[in-house]
Amino acid sequence: MKLTPQERSLHEQFSTYGKNAKEWLRKCALLLPEIDRRQIWKKRGCGSIYEYAAKVAGMSKHSVDEALWVVRKIETQPELVKLFERKGLRAVRPFVSLLTPETVSFWAEKGTILPTRSLETYSKNYREELTRARKSEPEKPAKEKITLDLSPELARKFQQLAKRADFESIVNRIIQEVEKHDAAEKPQAISTPSRHIPAEMDRYVRARTNDLCAFPGCTKHGTSLHHTQRWALENVHDPDRLHLLCTAHERIAHNGLIENEDQSPEKWRLKAEADPLEPKTAIDRLVGLYRQK
Numbered sequence: 001m002k003l004t005p006q007e008r009s010l011h012e013q014f015s016t017y018g019k020n021a022k023e024w025l026r027k028c029a030l031l032l033p034e035i036d037r038r039q040i041w042k043k044r045g046c047g048s049i050y051e052y053a054a055k056v057a058g059m060s061k062h063s064v065d066e067a068l069w070v071v072r073k074i075e076t077q078p079e080l081v082k083l084f085e086r087k088g089l090r091a092v093r094p095f096v097s098l099l100t101p102e103t104v105s106f107w108a109e110k111g112t113i114l115p116t117r118s119l120e121t122y123s124k125n126y127r128e129e130l131t132r133a134r135k136s137e138p139e140k141p142a143k144e145k146i147t148l149d150l151s152p153e154l155a156r157k158f159q160q161l162a163k164r165a166d167f168e169s170i171v172n173r174i175i176q177e178v179e180k181h182d183a184a185e186k187p188q189a190i191s192t193p194s195r196h197i198p199a200e201m202d203r204y205v206r207a208r209t210n211d212l213c214a215f216p217g218c219t220k221h222g223t224s225l226h227h228t229q230r231w232a233l234e235n236v237h238d239p240d241r242l243h244l245l246c247t248a249h250e251r252i253a254h255n256g257l258i259e260n261e262d263q264s265p266e267k268w269r270l271k272a273e274a275d276p277l278e279p280k281t282a283i284d285r286l287v288g289l290y291r292q293k
């Protein structure tokens with residue numbers, strides 16, 4: 001809805017003050033651990049750091065707890081302090097528990113380039129990959145446990161089936177059948193100057209993950225069809241290289257942070273850095289610039 005000039009001015013003032021207030025609160029948060037260490041709150045006649053922060057800066061107990069926890073972990077790292085000052089708690093919080101002395105610059109960069117939601121997702125996936133890597137380190141167990149949502153009847157049948165010695169080969173046969181069926185249904189890749197993805201291909205790609213994000217382990221709703229080869233480079237819509245992604249994973253992809261992106265999603269992993277020599281990286285940069293506008 002359109003604002004009148006007076007309303008616009010009110011809104012602009014409010015936005016400016018709000019932006020400044022946030023910035024000052026971030027500065028407050030950064031001082032809290034030192035204030036707590038020196039027990040300045042006690043010397044000022046307060047019963048706790050919470051009472052002190054509420055009285056002096058209007059901070060809630062929750063934001064004091066969060067600030068203390070996060071700032072204590074980053075306060076000796078100037079790069080991260082700077083990131084905190086610039087983008088606030090939410091640009092640091094997702095990865096503080098993953099932080100090691102070796103990964104400070106790595107995370108400072110991710111916190112800078114990724115929007116908050118994507119940073120949260122990236123950190124979550126990073127943690128999962130770390131856990132997986134740790135588990136398989138000692139003697140590389142060849143099996144992985146998964147959980148499935150099945151109807152009770154099917155679940156029991158499946159459990160029985162899983163007892164069979166040839167269970168894996170049975171599952172493999174089922175997968176091959178599905179792949180064969182999919183291949184028959186699969187629309188042809190097309191080369192076209194139009195960005196528009198043909199409806200049939202759109203449906204086919206969405207159906208492949210039942211409208212969910214294709215990133216391994218992600219159960220979020222997919223929001224956009226992503227060309228893993230970047231449409232701008234080839235002008236091709238290819239169902240094998242077109243995948244439905246949630247907003248966070250789409251941003252992660254466009255920051256060049258998915259390893260094996262050209263292969264099928266089960267082979268995707270997080271990547272530490274975008275490859276500067278990949279032509280895709282240049283396209284992604286342009287997309288990034290366009291989005292900042």
Ligand SMILES: [Zn+2]
Binds near residue numbers: 215218248249
């Ligand atoms: Zn996702």
